Amino acid sequence: MPSNVPAAYQASRGSILDVDKAFYDSLTEAHAPRQLVAQHTVPLRDGLAWSVPAGHVFRIKIIEGSQVGDFNMWNLHNPRERMWASRTRQLQRAHVSTYDRLWSTLPYLRPMATIIDDTLADYGMDEQGGRVHDLLGTRCDPYVNRLLTGEDFDFHCHSNLVRAVEPWGLTELDVHDVLNIFQCTGLNDDDRYFMKASPAREGDYLEFFAEIDLLCALSCCPGGDLSVDLWGPDASDPLATCHPLGVEVFALEEDRLAGWQPPEPAPYRGRHGRQAPSVDWAGIKRQRCG
Template identity: 50%
Template sequence: MCNAPSDAEARRAIKPVICYPTDTLPEPDMAVYEAARIGAEVVDTVIVPPREAASFTAPAGQFFRITSVEGPQVGDLNLWHANDLSERFFSGKTRALHGTHVTTDDRLWSNLPHMRPMATVTHDTLGWYGIDQYGGSVHDVIGTRCDPYTHNLLSGGQYHHCCHSNLTRALSDHSGLSLAEAEPHVHDVLNVFMCTGFTRDTGQYFMKASPVRPGDYIEFFAEIDLLGALSACPGGDCSSEHSSDSAACYPLQIDILRPAAGTLDRWHAPAVNGYDRSHGR
């Protein structure tokens, strides 16, 4: 390790600056969503089996709710534009705008060049958790998803129920794409219900037992027509490992809710990003 310079403490003491101040970011009209949520009816329900994934669709202007059922379970969520797989959830920019974990009022943003809200978090029964003494919080956009390649690198063997593989199979089954064609569309996730953070001594990504319990849910408003895939992680509540055939795993439930007619008259789906894409030429 290199010796510290004489002004090391002064360098460390420089105050941080927020990279992307959100003062000018358009805020979601939560009152409109609340009004639309009253009287909304469940029009579809999808059960995600343990250690598997399932797909769902949520048209623009509807809600989708992910609920813990039977036992503590975390899930890995991918989102795409229902009619264009090239537009997908951008966890990195969502993290840059809203922080390492999301909750009510935060939005899930799509990738460049689209960069618009895909979904808005309207309810989160784990919003009370906040940030714990270890720096952990719930619903992260920092982890990538457990995958069979990292598993092979670290542990050897061929494990097929990592969330990456689960999501690949789910997208393939829904779209008719082959596994090889579907896999490149699988992307970094929203880790639903997962409790994570970074260690303060080494800066390593950590997980701990999720505080989720049966009946807890996170609910979103679909800003555009969405195709989603959700994997019930093979780590269960991720209290010990996240690629496991021994961890207790449980199903997750996805409900699609349709608001009553007329309740969204004030709402308009967001347009794609306004940058002209000339890139200085």
């Protein structure tokens, strides 16, 4: 496969795709004083939802053993605007890291969060073609599990996310394609999706800057670190590989955000090629006065 083919979606200078790396570097823990304002633990084989105000930083981290997390995100005030995994994959990469942004669905199409720090940024591609933090696959769910095994199991990532968002007034229909945090994946020689053991270890984290007010949700995958096959002839219960995940939310000093504003929704205001019907106002007036 050629590696020098240019990306289809490329940033023009000054566009919203042209990330100000110096600004986001200035927000990291090494450069910006910050105050911890919220701290959460996502229990193993469970899910959790939390809010993040615009202009804050949130960190998802390994607090015990290696663990994969399935991440969803919505506009806190309008859940119809939610993370769009496939467009993010096109605009950014299939495996995201520092300076990549997570984009929202149409008709909004704006960055919801920007990754500002990643302790696994240097992992790159391993000898099997695996990379971390993927948008290639989606959450495990009880529906596909029933198809593959003929059995019901209620604690897949989809189910965890459903339970997590219900207290926020959302339903199963609001759960969407995920960012697989700390997950190592790729495409094999048959162009099929594979998963392998996560390289994340205690202390590793992925950190985001909230571009708008967010509702976030995370599932601690019941597959744990994915070192045990979930389906197929060698499948077994990976409970021993499951661990909780940590979430921290930080407030930044106001001067660090000087000049920054939450991005506006996409400026396209067209009619999608529809033509407005012409109105014969004079004829209407004659009919009314006749």
